[in-house]
Amino acid sequence: MKEFLEYISQLGSLNEQQISLLSQKATSVSLRKGDYFLEAGTIGQRVGFVVEGVFRVCHYTDQGEEVTHYFIEERRMIMDVRGLVENNASPYHVQAVTDCQLLVFSAQDWRNLSATIAGWDAIVHKIIAKTLSQKLERIVPMLAQDAMTRYTSFMEKYPQLVNRVPLAYLASYLGITQSSLSRVRKNIR
Missing domain, CATH: 2.60.120.10 (Jelly Rolls)
Structure with missing residues (x-):
């Protein structure tokens, strides 16, 4: 309470x-x-x-x-x-x-x-x-950004959520496929 x-x-x-x-x-x-x-x-x-x-x-x-x-x-x-x-x-x-x-x-x-x-x-x-x-x-902001920008923006704004939500849900939220999200994440590392 x-x-x-x-x-x-x-x-x-x-x-x-x-x-x-x-x-x-x-x-x-x-x-x-x-x-x-x-x-x-x-x-x-x-x-x-x-x-x-x-x-x-x-x-x-x-x-x-x-x-x-x-x-x-x-x-x-x-x-x-x-x-x-x-x-x-x-x-x-x-x-x-x-x-x-x-x-x-x-x-x-x-x-x-x-x-x-x-x-x-x-x-x-x-x-x-x-x-x-x-x-x-x-x-x-999601409407005008490419996949890399969407993901990095999400990580910057909501760092507390990045590792708490399944990749399938995150990919869906970002409007990309799970395989695209995997590629984006691989390019960031």
Whole structure:
């Protein structure tokens, strides 16, 4: 809970009573590598904060190929805004890449915090804006770079992830084949 409260304190201030309420609503959840936090076609019914581990957001093409869109590591939120706000099913899977530890709130409890904590809506708005900004920061540069530049940029920006995600997921995220990624990595050494 400490990590989550530190994260929230960067976005707004809470008093002791509000912190106590948050603590009561949060549940500690462990997921094993390969487990899903959210599956495509379902409506997200919970909001998570990653305490330990790495997730990937992905989908499967009609041909059965996995496409990794981005990774979510420690001190990041996992939420399906479409599910929370519009009650729509997610087109994406959120899968644990490593064993993971999370703090989880039910969607209903998350929404109810708005009625109980003054300023909670502003904090949630900042969480969504921060999450979207981080997502765009990862995705946009990938569109205009060659494979070598994509990989070296990824290594520079996210050194903590390079050795934690399988090469297949990393290649998919970078938009290259696994054999191309192997060649790129070989040329760097």
